[in-house]
Amino acid sequence: MSDGDVQETRTDTPEVEFEKVNKYFGETHVLKDIDLAVENREVVVVIGPSGSGKSTLLRCVNRLEEIQSGEIRIAGESITDPEVDVNRLRQRVGMVFQHFNLFPHKTALENVTLAPVRVRGVPKNEAEQKAEDLLAEVGLGDQADSYPAELSGGQQQRVAIARALAMDPSVMLFDEVTSALDPELVGEVLGVMRNLAEEGMTMLVVTHEMGFAREVGDRVVLMSEGRIVETGPPADLFDSPKTDRAKQFLTRVK
């Protein structure tokens, strides 16, 4: 199986699938019976109040957190199976964090080439060529040799997106990737994400940017207290929410 296939053809198997997922932190029940499928090329936006479990939901997808019951599948393959090679499945899932988490001792280019070279065994010059293309794509063609400390928050976050894309993931996870940015830098990062969505990347996005959710999202999922309380196309969910919980939340964020 080659990695390129996944993005180009529409498949019936969802890229990410939650089935009756339950997650506890000690006594706290953080994810409650989560059922959710992210289809190929779909952009699913997760919204909800602070502490409702959005980050945890994302972090379970690539098993940065362990779940206690249920199953999560990446393109049909269970990542929650204790026997599975988690490093292999993680390569198919790109993740971008709120605080960028770039490697400070590596240049932008090295941040992007590291995993392809170390994990995939891609020859160095090939990886560098591709990294330069990716950096150019996120508008940082001239910053390849800069260290993270020399870049603005918005630039760092775009490098982080390029770094995740370098592994040719079939789905990308974004966890409030603009919340740590100065307001004037939010747009450049959302722009990159919008382009990705237009190119057909499958995305699971946690955000407080309701404008982005409405414009780019194919589907919005509203979480509250560990449950998915409502889900639907952005227009429906934002303009005519069905549940009281959704109405409450939406009046607060508007």
Next chain:
Amino acid sequence: MGETDTRKRGGEAAARDGLVTDERVKWAGVAVSVAFTLAIVGFIALVLLEYVDYGLLFAVVPRFVEAFVRVLRVVVISSVLAVTAGVFVGLGRVSRTSVTHAIATAYVQFFRGTPLLFQLFIIYLGIPSLWPPGEFPVGNWSFATAVIALTLNHAAYVGEAVKGGINAVPAGQMEAARSLGMSYVDSMREIILPQAWRNALAAIGNDQVILVKDTSLLTVIAFPEILTVFREINSNQFDPWTPIVLVAITYLAITLPLMRLVQYLEDRAEWGTQG
């Protein structure tokens, strides 16, 4: 703003804050450090001019050079081994595997919790006694003891420094590495340890300076280190100041370059933050 204005404002501040004003603290600092420097320089001049016997000094320089070379050899070998082993001790200390963690912890507790002098005796006297009398196979056991004890002891301290350095790396670094599909070992080697190393460098360097000074204990295992030479000369000549000067020079000849090396390594690990 004129000089008088500044003074006047200083005066007002003094009235408000009582005796301790920024200005007075600054001048008190200057006064104390200048007085201290004058006293020390004066004393050193006095010693060098009146108390050092230069005939004796030049006669015993070769003995200090020999001690310097012997100590430097022990220091370089032990230090390299201690830092290398210390990285693994540190990894053991942050390991989530309970056996590894327990062993690393017990190791650190023993070697930090008992005196180095005692550890030297365990190895120097204890180990050979495990063989029948006269059959212990190692010739220069005091050199070997020196290296083994300094390595084991300082690996414990380096291990704690490395542990602190690892814990100071934000958790998001490991998560970012793992989410790219990198293994734990690769993530440690490529991402966590280089940053932990930078975090721990000052503490590790500090410990290596202490290691140099710890060689003064080697005199008890018949290793002719720097102070051994001092005592020989002093007891033969009843002239403490001549060898004191040479002892100071010999230690500083090791520790000052070592501190420079640590500073160089720290500067090199700035990664774009120094412009």
